[in-house]
Amino acid sequence: MEQIPEGEYSVIIPGKSLNELSKIIGDSSSPVHIVMTNQQVLIKTSSVSFYSRLIEGIYPDTSRLIPNEFNTNVTIDGKALFQAIDRSSLVAREERNNIVRFTSLEGNVVEISSSSAEIGKVEEEIQTTLIEGEELKTSFSAKYMMDALKAVGGQDVMVKFTGSMRPFIINSVHDDAVLQLIVPVRT
Template structure:
């Protein structure tokens, strides 16, 4: 038994968050549902696919305004897909939800009434237990940036599952986030005041992408708790749990070259647009390969050649070029992803020869480093 009424917009906001964890292909049938718990304090919604669990809390009252009127507390699990669609399409902003005998659930709004058959909330898995010994916080907008600057480089192949995640390493007051698919690497370093100890965790890329969607813009701190098999992110009234990936993440620090033969400083946006144009004729190819060459002076040539389609050549003026002349080929997609992560600033590209990995970083700092393996072209 349970009965309450609630402001529909607030219920929808909560549903939008928890729906991101619900999968229609859940291994445990009850996980295709959303768990609803109502107490005097308010309403908790929980969604999970067993890898990710999201819980959103809607307080009964906020800033003196009543959001939920609880008539009888209780719990129920309702089919996520139908419940979400019903709430989205109700005719008014006032919703009454009542559970009567045999898990019969009635949803009323205006002159509209729906009846859903629920499931027993006791059968829903419990939230993961997380010990709070490794805890720190990051401003939400910074966390979003860190995810955006690294998560694209995780591997999409399940042959080495640990590479489908981002390695988070805490050491010496710094958080170092690294992603690699073994053809490229993205690394972001951040100094944080409240970091203690040394530990690492590999967080699935998919979890971080979903987390990024529910983080609100702005610098509200997000609390992060790293446990043995789970990580918990707390942001406002939302709890986001993700399982961690097992296995040892490779030591990537030795992949980053320490000396360079050619350094090119160039405007990131200009280079990104030139590579985008060059890749127009290279898209048929699996790697969409673009060639990059320097010669005397500050001119860099970007070109692409597809025997059946045609070729494109473009020269761009670099800010600075020094070192040996260079011809190198690489995947346009990888290069564009890396430039987008550095986001339109002037970039320094450091090469160690045409067949060695090269790195990109902002001309202003090396908080973000992108490494790319070139492609052999004959």
């Protein structure tokens, strides 16, 4: 394996590889050594040597996708939101796209809802800590939203919207290091 000279590099490692690596090394605190070639990366700890192919190309500039200004900000218990979306998705799963609707209501309340022609409709209201800005009604993939909420943890989250059909972001109220971007779905 011919090594690339030391320095700063930008590479794309497949997400599946990183997920597998995270399962293998877990929460280990031992040092990690990374060796790269033009097509592969070797990630080495004291007990594991993990090889992965690199994806060719340049990673897209995602900073343009992340909105800077927001029309509606919702601060809510992430665990309560996750559970409501999970329950609503049980009905939505019967449809082919598993779409859940999110509606801001008066009195710092949001409504999570979904419907299925065969099963019926579910609507659940959740009290929020705060809703600032314009009223909002949007729809999104229950799976993607639940994955995003898992990533920020079961704590208070801020969901920031620029409009009903524009991408929105989710991050923790206590730690803004993790940011999740969700693209709404037209219904």
